[in-house]
Amino acid sequence: MLVGHQPKEFLLAVEALTVSFDGFKAVNDLSFYVDENEIRVIIGPNGAGKTTVLDLICGKTKATSGSIQFRSQELTRMKENQIVQAGVGRKFQTPSIYDDLTVFENLEISYPRGRTVFGALTFQRDATVRDRVEEVAEMIFLKDRLGMSAELLSHGQKQWLEIGMLLIQDPDLLMLDEPVAGMSVSERIKTAELLNRIIKDRSVLVIEHDMKFVEDIAHKVTVLHQGKILSEGSMEMVKNDPKVIEVYLGH
Numbered sequence: 224m225l226v227g228h229q230p231k232e233f234l235l236a237v238e239a240l241t242v243s244f245d246g247f248k249a250v251n252d253l254s255f256y257v258d259e260n261e262i263r264v265i266i267g268p269n270g271a272g273k274t275t276v277l278d279l280i281c282g283k284t285k286a287t288s289g290s291i292q293f294r295s296q297e298l299t300r301m302k303e304n305q306i307v308q309a310g311v312g313r314k315f316q317t318p319s320i321y322d323d324l325t326v327f328e329n330l331e332i333s334y335p336r337g338r339t340v341f342g343a344l345t346f347q348r349d350a351t352v353r354d355r356v357e358e359v360a361e362m363i364f365l366k367d368r369l370g371m372s373a374e375l376l377s378h379g380q381k382q383w384l385e386i387g388m389l390l391i392q393d394p395d396l397l398m399l400d401e402p403v404a405g406m407s408v409s410e411r412i413k414t415a416e417l418l419n420r421i422i423k424d425r426s427v428l429v430i431e432h433d434m435k436f437v438e439d440i441a442h443k444v445t446v447l448h449q450g451k452i453l454s455e456g457s458m459e460m461v462k463n464d465p466k467v468i469e470v471y472l473g474h
């Protein structure tokens with residue numbers, strides 16, 4: 224069989240995406256493409272439409288028009304829970320961990336159900352889950368905090384726990400809205416290390432304001448302004464773009 228020239232396969236292809244709120248286009252004919260194993264950062268002034276883009280991808284907000292292709296699936300036609308099943312995990316700005324549960328329990332309840340073979344013995348499942356919880360806990364720097372009540376964690380540790388609760392579901396795309404807001408410098412450095420570790424198996428789409436952090440993690444930066452792309456490319460390119468300096472970085 225003749226194999227023709229294949230177009231490049233992106234993990235995520237957002238094309239001509241638009242959403243109107245009472246006639247106001249918060250996202251306006253937006254197209255961007257995320258590769259496998261990429262860390263993409265979206266930056267831009269307040270109200271640019273950054274959070275709305277994540278809301279559209281995870282199905283919380285329905286698009287007015289346009290498409291969101293994730294692998295071969297059209298996310299704009301799917302419900303929120305189907306999008307999660309398809310492999311998209313999304314962390315919101317406010318943590319949604321269970322304060323009265325331990326770190327272990329928070330991770331355990333996030334483990335996807337029905338993953339093990341039907342009829343598997345309970346103790347086998349328990350061992351599988353325990354191994355996975357420990358593996359994720361190590362990744363999020365909380366291996367020695369497994370028995371601790373989540374409410375006793377620092378702000379940064381709570382953010383990591385929530386990332387862990389998404390990682391345990393093994394998403395192919397992880398979306399984070401301002402993950403290092405309120406973190407200490409050392410926590411920010413460890414978060415950068417964490418993201419660099421987890422992209423071996425997935426891509427990450429991050430909204431962030433902290434330019435030092437963006438510089439540390441971004442493979443590519445997409446600058447949004449009034450629901451459209453103002454600039455896109457390497458951090459080096461974007462931060463020297465006069466348009467970006469004018470509407471965002473110069474302030």
Ligand SMILES: Nc1ncnc2c1ncn2[C@@H]1O[C@H](COP(=O)(O)OP(=O)(O)O)[C@@H](O)[C@H]1O
Nearest residue numbers: 244248249267268269270271272273274275276
């Ligand atoms: N559900 C909504 N209804 C009406 N307007 C909205 C809604 N969500 C967001 N917006 C508006 O869309 C614009 C973009 O918001 P947002 O995506 O939160 O920006 P950013 O995250 O870049 O600060 C803002 O003007 C905001 O007020």
Ligand SMILES: [Mg+2]
Nearest residue numbers: 273274275430
């Ligand atoms: Mg926002």
